[in-house]
Structure formats: C-alpha cells, structure tokens
Amino acid sequence: MKMETKSAAAGPSSGAAGDAKRWWILAVICTAYLMVGVDLTVVNLALPSAQEALDFTDTDRQWIVTAYALPFGSLLLFCGRLSDLIGRKQTFIIGLSGFALASAVGGAATNFEVLVTARAGQGVFAAMLAPAALALLATTFTDPQEKGKAFGIFSAVAASGTGLGLILGGALTSTLNWRWCLYINLLFAGVALVGSLLLLKAQPKTGARMDIPGVLLASAGMFCVVYGFSNAADDSWSTPKTWGVLALGAVLLIVFAIWQTRATSPLLPPRVVLDRNRGGAYLATLFVGTGIFGIMLFLVYFMQNDLGYSAVTSGFALLPMIVFTGVGANVSAIKLMPKHGPRPLVTLGLLANAVGMAWLTGIDLDSGYLTHLLGPTSLVGIGMGLIYGAALRTGTAGIAPQDAGIASAMVNTGQQLGGATGAALLNTIAATAAADWLTGHAQGKPSAEQLHLAAIDGYTTVFWWCTAIFVAGAVLCGLLLRRGPLPAPAGAPAPAPAKQTASAESA
Numbered sequence: 001m002k003m004e005t006k007s008a009a010a011g012p013s014s015g016a017a018g019d020a021k022r023w024w025i026l027a028v029i030c031t032a033y034l035m036v037g038v039d040l041t042v043v044n045l046a047l048p049s050a051q052e053a054l055d056f057t058d059t060d061r062q063w064i065v066t067a068y069a070l071p072f073g074s075l076l077l078f079c080g081r082l083s084d085l086i087g088r089k090q091t092f093i094i095g096l097s098g099f100a101l102a103s104a105v106g107g108a109a110t111n112f113e114v115l116v117t118a119r120a121g122q123g124v125f126a127a128m129l130a131p132a133a134l135a136l137l138a139t140t141f142t143d144p145q146e147k148g149k150a151f152g153i154f155s156a157v158a159a160s161g162t163g164l165g166l167i168l169g170g171a172l173t174s175t176l177n178w179r180w181c182l183y184i185n186l187l188f189a190g191v192a193l194v195g196s197l198l199l200l201k202a203q204p205k206t207g208a209r210m211d212i213p214g215v216l217l218a219s220a221g222m223f224c225v226v227y228g229f230s231n232a233a234d235d236s237w238s239t240p241k242t243w244g245v246l247a248l249g250a251v252l253l254i255v256f257a258i259w260q261t262r263a264t265s266p267l268l269p270p271r272v273v274l275d276r277n278r279g280g281a282y283l284a285t286l287f288v289g290t291g292i293f294g295i296m297l298f299l300v301y302f303m304q305n306d307l308g309y310s311a312v313t314s315g316f317a318l319l320p321m322i323v324f325t326g327v328g329a330n331v332s333a334i335k336l337m338p339k340h341g342p343r344p345l346v347t348l349g350l351l352a353n354a355v356g357m358a359w360l361t362g363i364d365l366d367s368g369y370l371t372h373l374l375g376p377t378s379l380v381g382i383g384m385g386l387i388y389g390a391a392l393r394t395g396t397a398g399i400a401p402q403d404a405g406i407a408s409a410m411v412n413t414g415q416q417l418g419g420a421t422g423a424a425l426l427n428t429i430a431a432t433a434a435a436d437w438l439t440g441h442a443q444g445k446p447s448a449e450q451l452h453l454a455a456i457d458g459y460t461t462v463f464w465w466c467t468a469i470f471v472a473g474a475v476l477c478g479l480l481l482r483r484g485p486l487p488a489p490a491g492a493p494a495p496a497p498a499k500q501t502a503s504a505e506s507a
Helices: 002-010 012-039 044-054 058-086 088-108 112-140 144-175 181-199 212-234 240-260 270-274 276-291 293-306 311-317 320-338 341-362 369-394 401-441 448-480 498-506
Strands: none
Touching: 002 112, 012 088, 012 112, 012 144, 012 181, 012 212, 044 058, 044 112, 044 144, 044 311, 058 088, 058 112, 058 212, 058 276, 058 401, 088 181, 088 341, 112 341, 144 181, 144 293, 144 311, 144 320, 144 369, 212 240, 270 276, 270 320, 270 401, 276 293, 276 341, 276 369, 276 401, 276 448, 293 311, 293 369, 293 401, 293 448, 311 320, 311 369, 341 369, 341 448, 401 448, 448 498
C-alpha cells in the first residue's frame, strides 16, 4: 500500500505503470475464465465425432457432459473457501495447471473411460479456477472507476464464453477433429499460467478457516442436485434415481443451511447471502443459467436439424449475440452501474431476455436468419450483457477479504445450478410438447416434415417457458435488489478531481 501511494504521487508515468500491470492481471484472469466458459459448450459439438471414434453408446454420451458438471457444481463452495484459506494465487495456478493436464489427457483419450475421467478432472479444477479468478478480480481493483471498467471487461468475457464455445467447437471439429476441442485449452491455460506466474503476487492470509461438516453437507447436497437434474434430462422424473436423489440433495442443503447459522467458522457465512443486493445477484445468475439453455441448446438444434446449418454456421449465427453481450456488459458495468446500481440493469436485462425468447416463438421451417433469428438473439445478447455487468460486480460487493472466495463461488454456483435445472426441465418440456404434437397431428408413421414440425413445436414451447422464467426472475430480482448505486466500501478513496481523472485516463 505504501509503495502504491508513493508511486501515485510520483507522477503520471508511475501511475500508468501501476495501472498497466493491473490491466495485464485482468487479461490473465479473463483468459482463464474464458477457458472455463468455453469448455461448458465446446465439447458438445464434438460429441458425435468422439462417439464414433471411441465407440461408446448414446447412453454413455451424456456422461461426457455430466462428468464435467458434477464436480464443478458440487465443489464450488469448498474451492471458493479453499482460495480464501491457502491463497487465491496458489488456487488459481493449481486450477490452471490441473485443467490443462486433464484437457491433455482427454484429448489423447483412447477409450470412453479415459475421456470421462478427464472430463471429471476438468470439472474439479474448474471449480478451483472459477471462484479464484473472480476473487482475484475483486481484490485487485479497488478504485471504483477502475473496478467498473474491469468488471465490464470480465462480464463480457464471462457472458460470451458459452457462445464462443459453440463457435470454436464447430470450427475445430469441422477443420481438425474432436480432440482439438480439448487441446485448445492448453493454449488458454499456457498463456494464463505464464501470466499468473509473472504478474500475480501472493496475497496475505485472510484468517479464513475450513468448515469440514459444512463442506461435506454442501458438496454432497450439490452433487445430488446436479446429478438428479442431469439424470432427469436423459431419463425420467419418475425414477427413484431422479426424484430420490433430488430429495436427498434438498434435505442435505437444508441441513447445511441450518448448520451455517450455528457453525463457529461457517463455510458460507449467512452475512454473505442475506445481503439483499448480493442475494439478488446470485438469484439473477440462477435465472440466467436456467433460461439461457433455450438459446444455447434448442436454438442450435433448430438451426442444425431443421434449417440445415452446419456446426460452424450455427456457431457463427450466434456471433452477433456475443458481440452485443460484450457491448452491453461494458456499458452496464462502466457507465450505468455507478449511477443507477444493479436493480434497473438486472431487471431490464431479464425483461430483454424475455422479449427475445418470446420473439423466437415465431420460428418455422421457412425461417430466415435475418428475419427470424438475428433480432431476437441480438436482443438476448444485450440483456445478458446488462445482467452480467451488474450481477458479477454486485455478487462480490461489500465483501470482507476473508469472504471474497466464497462470495465468488456463489456467483458460479448460481450459474451451475441454473444450467443443470434448465437442461433437465427444458429437455423434458421439449420432448413432451413434440410427442403431444405428433399424437394430435400424425396418422400412423409420421413423415419427415411432421417430425420437423413436432420438433419446432417443442422448441417454441421451450421458448415460451424461458420467457416465463425470465419474467419471474425480473420480478423477484427487482423486488430483492435495493434501489440506487452500490454503497461505497469503507475507507474507499474519494473520487479524483476532473482534471486528475482525465490526466490518469490519458496516461
């Protein structure tokens, strides 16, 4: 702190040098987080090719996705607290190294067992990497103006990762082979690892302690919830393996919540989630994670199976959405958050998503990209940018240093739970709607056109449900989030005079 103060007083050049280092650290953090976001979808487009190469069944195929989601979702809280305990730099580097190693093993897999084990390893190290990255961002940038810019850039990366995964997955599978959907992580991890070793400094101990009973309850409960929803997506809601595991997960999480009010050093201190703004931010990421599968899953199905787009074309069709997400996230975090706070941004973002999903219900077999897809996907991109630009910063706002890791983990937990819920719920809705359409319209064996129409009816039903999910999220988050800008942190420096600010930005 003394060195920074002295450097700032020395003149513009010294300040610029300090700023430059912080922005390089941001680039390292964003590279690592982009890798985690991309990996949520990049392998999906490679599954048919991987299945053919390694000769595994359709039933086994779901485990390539589930093996990543299970450890990722169930270990986030533990790994978030671990980063507070042993240090964020150490957790970040371990997560990067382990993710790269697991990706290399998966890319070189010669059978299904090796591939699914590698995917599970990726999930474990992603659970370490994601909260550590967000916690590093929250603690690296302390100046309010710089923090807004940093979170704007980071939010654009976080919100765009899954869409970029679709583009990369299609391009790599088509031009090289499915193994490069895993090998590509070595490039991301290598750049981020070198940068982290050169730029990141060990942070002081925060005094955090590990709540072992809380870890066991939270990890087991999250595992059951993610597994139950993942099983429902490919099986049935009525099987004991689905509802029984979900019920057990709910019981474990309730016991976990009760334990957190009594534990001496709770894994998830109630003060973290009971703050209205932070609670609203975590809820927003849950709704986004649930509803966005309407775009990332079913719209891609529609483009490839019904409109005949290739994997590469369908990925690039979502590029405008990614661009608008980046623009929306930067405008939200830098320009709008300091003036208006998270409440109007999250609410408007969720409503924009709702309008975009309702707009998509007009698709049919003759839909054109410019007339039916470009407008709604661009609107959803703007909405996503507004939400992420506000929610990611709000989810870690006002947090003590010893809670930065666990607060960051909560942001990612909302996304993971929402993704598992959305995949299971929306898959069931789409399959039921398509089957009902065929029952009412097909006489005997359905024709190819009828199968397409049934699938489209399933998609549009899903889009209406996504509309309802986003509207519900807008209402609940709008009621929970406080009005006005986020409170200034205790001891925050006063805003610089206009001339000084202009000089610093120029430098």
